[in-house]
Amino acid sequence: MASELHGGPRSRPLQSARSLPGTPHCLKHFPVDLRTSMDGKYKEIAEELFSRSLAESEMRSAPYEFPEDSPIEQLEERRQRLERQISQDVKLFKEQSEDLVDHLPKERDVLLEREFQRVSISGEEKCGVPFTDLLDAAKSVVKALFIREKYMGLSLQSFCKSTSRFLQVLSEKPLEMRFYEEIPETPMAADAPVHPPFTDQHPYEKCDPESMPSSLGFGLKMVNGVIHVYTKQDVTDKSTELDLPYPDLQEFIADMNVLMALIINGPIKSFCYRRLQYLSSKFQMHVLLNEMKELAAQKKVPHRDFYNIRKVDTHIHASSCMNQKHLLRFIKRAMKKHLEEIVHVEKGKEQTLKEVFETMNLTAYDLSVDTLDVHADRNTFHRFDKFNAKYNPIGESILREIFIKTDNRVSGKYFAHIIKEVMFDLEESKYQNAELRLSIYGRAWDEWDKLAKWAVSHKVHSNNVRWLVQVPRLFDVYRTKKQLANFQEMLENIFLPLFEVTIHPASHPELHLFLEHVDGFDSVDDESKPEHHIFNLDSPLPGNWVEEDNPPYSYYLYYMYANMTVLNHLRRKRGFHTFVLRPHCGEAGPIHHLVSGFMLSENISHGLLLRKAPVLQYLYYLAQIGIAMSPLSNNSLFLSYHRNPLPEYLSRGLIVSLSTDDPLQFHFTKEPLMEEYSIATQVWKLSSCDMCELARNSVLMSGFSHKVKSYWLGPHYLKEGPEGNDIRRTNVPGIRVAYRHETLCQELMLITQAVQTEELETIQEEDSLTMSSSLGAR
Numbered sequence: 167m168a169s170e171l172h173g174g175p176r177s178r179p180l181q182s183a184r185s186l187p188g189t190p191h192c193l194k195h196f197p198v199d200l201r202t203s204m205d206g207k208y209k210e211i212a213e214e215l216f217s218r219s220l221a222e223s224e225m226r227s228a229p230y231e232f233p234e235d236s237p238i239e240q241l242e243e244r245r246q247r248l249e250r251q252i253s254q255d256v257k258l259f260k261e262q263s264e265d266l267v268d269h270l271p272k273e274r275d276v277l278l279e280r281e282f283q284r285v286s287i288s289g290e291e292k293c294g295v296p297f298t299d300l301l302d303a304a305k306s307v308v309k310a311l312f313i314r315e316k317y318m319g320l321s322l323q324s325f326c327k328s329t330s331r332f333l334q335v336l337s338e339k340p341l342e343m344r345f346y347e348e349i350p351e352t353p354m355a356a357d358a359p360v361h362p363p364f365t366d367q368h369p370y371e372k373c374d375p376e377s378m379p380s381s382l383g384f385g386l387k388m389v390n391g392v393i394h395v396y397t398k399q400d401v402t403d404k405s406t407e408l409d410l411p412y413p414d415l416q417e418f419i420a421d422m423n424v425l426m427a428l429i430i431n432g433p434i435k436s437f438c439y440r441r442l443q444y445l446s447s448k449f450q451m452h453v454l455l456n457e458m459k460e461l462a463a464q465k466k467v468p469h470r471d472f473y474n475i476r477k478v479d480t481h482i483h484a485s486s487c488m489n490q491k492h493l494l495r496f497i498k499r500a501m502k503k504h505l506e507e508i509v510h511v512e513k514g515k516e517q518t519l520k521e522v523f524e525t526m527n528l529t530a531y532d533l534s535v536d537t538l539d540v541h542a543d544r545n546t547f548h549r550f551d552k553f554n555a556k557y558n559p560i561g562e563s564i565l566r567e568i569f570i571k572t573d574n575r576v577s578g579k580y581f582a583h584i585i586k587e588v589m590f591d592l593e594e595s596k597y598q599n600a601e602l603r604l605s606i607y608g609r610a611w612d613e614w615d616k617l618a619k620w621a622v623s624h625k626v627h628s629n630n631v632r633w634l635v636q637v638p639r640l641f642d643v644y645r646t647k648k649q650l651a652n653f654q655e656m657l658e659n660i661f662l663p664l665f666e667v668t669i670h671p672a673s674h675p676e677l678h679l680f681l682e683h684v685d686g687f688d689s690v691d692d693e694s695k696p697e698h699h700i701f702n703l704d705s706p707l708p709g710n711w712v713e714e715d716n717p718p719y720s721y722y723l724y725y726m727y728a729n730m731t732v733l734n735h736l737r738r739k740r741g742f743h744t745f746v747l748r749p750h751c752g753e754a755g756p757i758h759h760l761v762s763g764f765m766l767s768e769n770i771s772h773g774l775l776l777r778k779a780p781v782l783q784y785l786y787y788l789a790q791i792g793i794a795m796s797p798l799s800n801n802s803l804f805l806s807y808h809r810n811p812l813p814e815y816l817s818r819g820l821i822v823s824l825s826t827d828d829p830l831q832f833h834f835t836k837e838p839l840m841e842e843y844s845i846a847t848q849v850w851k852l853s854s855c856d857m858c859e860l861a862r863n864s865v866l867m868s869g870f871s872h873k874v875k876s877y878w879l880g881p882h883y884l885k886e887g888p889e890g891n892d893i894r895r896t897n898v899p900g901i902r903v904a905y906r907h908e909t910l911c912q913e914l915m916l917i918t919q920a921v922q923t924e925e926l927e928t929i930q931e932e933d934s935l936t937m938s939s940s941l942g943a944r
């Protein structure tokens with residue numbers, strides 16, 4: 167219809183052959199040579215354009231548009247760009263290698279990788295805020311970083327090397343005074359395999375108390391919530407107390423208050439917000455300019471791709487580490503094979519598995535994923551209580567007790583089996599690893615021994631798995647049931663066995679073995695539960711905490727930290743490995759959780775609320791604190807997927823990793839971690855480089871040993887910047903690592919230089935003051 171109106175079919179289309187010969191007229195006037203590779207091809211290009219506008223185009227976007235919404239065209243465009251990038255790199259490589267062929271043959275690769283495009287900001291005031299604001303903010307930020315460094319050092323947890331280096335310039339204390347420990351490199355060749363050598367012997371086979379390190383014969387006593395160690399069994403003699411570093415409660419409260427004041431200060435907030443915005447935009451520019459180079463670098467690495475780089479599921483609970491189908495099949499199998507086994511005691515009467523299911527009116531045939539009903543659904547959003555109930559298959563706590571508990575009538579046999587099946591799947595996949603959480607509640611003194619016996623007797627171990635021990639914050643529940651007299655009892659139940667086994671390993675032989683595979687502690691529970699107390703100097707000490715109310719989050723964290731600190735020093739004296747604190751933090755609830763987390767923990771899980779607190783987010787960035795994020799879990803509980811801050815954190819350079827939290831409740835496939843990566847990649851359009859960076863972060867923040875990490879990431883992985891990255895193992899381009907490192911250093915430089923300028927100025931001012939006063943005296 168339209169064509170007829172405009173002259174009908176007879177009107178001739180433009181014939182490009184006649185219209186565009188040679189160099190365009192306008193270009194001839196330019197004094198400089200502006201010829202491009204397109205010269206002489208104008209004709210072809212234009213012809214193409216015209217003919218396309220005539221033909222019914224298959225493509226969704228016009229050729230002069232950038233194919234923003236059309237994935238096929240985008241792919242095509244990217245492919246061509248990539249081809250050009252690779253051919254260009256090859257040329258560049260040839261040119262450079264001719265220059266460098268005599269010297270520095272090894273550094274050639276490093277040089278090449280650093281060849282990427284940077285955006286730099288020039289001018290006097292670089293951060294868009296008045297200098298006085300910058301100064302105030304810089305001083306506060308530095309103060310906060312010093313606070314974290316102090317608590318990390320005291321407890322033998324790690325602190326970001328780059329940040330420490332910049333703080334050192336401002337510190338009066340020499341480096342060695344600041345607990346800085348140089349970890350020796352693992353001696354291995356640069357081309358060693360990516361699989362670390364593991365011994366064939368099962369680590370739980372050598373459970374012989376005779377062969378364990380001898381007892382030190384020390385005595386122990388908990389004083390004001392923290393365990394003290396004495397060189398004699400008699401703990402009444404104060405002079406025998408071992409000199410171990412104890413955090414000071416008063417100082418902690420003061421530090422916490424400093425941070426609390428800082429995160430709500432208007433100018434500092436605005437400064438940090440602007441820096442974070444800047445970091446986002448800068449990353450966008452980096453990607454815009456270097457995306458092709460990053461992709462080309464990845465393609466050049468033989469064999470390595472996203473599937474065969476190491477990933478660690480940094481946050482996953484053992485009791486929900488299998489998916490619902492797996493649990494269902496497992497229960498059905500148990501009903502076939504062990505129907506007559508006594509699995510439960512109800513009011514003194516023993517029950518077989520058959521009887522248990524009969525009382526529930528169920529047969530194996532009835533069971534389906536739907537009757538199991540463990541998956542989170544839309545009813546769990548903002549309802550943590552309903553979510554917690556999902557841990558009970560078929561809504562029956564008895565099934566949870568039989569199948570997913572370590573301490574029951576069958577001594578956790580079924581739970582051990584199903585976890586070993588999950589471990590087997592991980593080993594099969596080779597490159598996937600997990601840090602499973604097991605619970606210690608603090609209700610009884612023998613919980614640790616029972617847990618360790620469970621692990622050792624069932625040989626629940628895999629080289630792909632490390633343990634974290636989670637302590638649920640449920641004092642109020644136990645106290646109401648009169649299971650505990652005060653909070654200190656709970657702390658004693660959690661920590662005394664750990665001190666005992668450190669002093670005298672043979673006294674708890676299984677625990678001694680089990681602890682070798684434990685990274686540290688997690689603190690778990692619903693963070694959105696209201697807190698009725700503020701932790702300050704008026705708060706009752708743990709021995710006096712007898713009320714039925716729950717202590718606040720920071721109270722739990724502080725006492726876990728304090729005891730862990732002492733324990734770590736004792737363990738280091740014995741040559742045992744030390745523990746770290748990795749709590750659930752900032753999933754919901756008050757913002758001060760994230761303040762405690764910043765001060766006391768090596769890394770955290772969730773950190774969702776950082777999106778609302780720019781000062782804290784900036785601090786987490788500068789201190790490079792790991793954040794294990796689980797967007798699928800959040801999507802069912804607290805924050806819908808499209809609002810999740812992970813892509814924003816990642817772009818700004820926070821150390822984030824992807825984790826599953828509870829595959830039983832959230833995932834559908836046998837590879838929940840891959841499911842997590844897959845959805846994140848598709849929803850947020852992550853690049854292959856982003857995915858590999860997330861995976862590398864997950865290994866860095868995990869508790870796998872230094873040696874294992876050396877194999878997975880490269881022997882120099884602890885070095886700062888691109889030197890610490892081995893693309894042949896991580897598949898992360900040096901360009902990306904260099905960009906992250908340079909950006910972090912620039913931020914740290916901005917902050918520390920501002921503080922230094924101020925120092926210089928005060929010195930000068932003081933000089934001029936004394937000058938003028940002496941002048942005035944004349």
Ligand SMILES: [Zn+2]
Nearest residue numbers: 481483750827
């Ligand atoms: Zn969790």
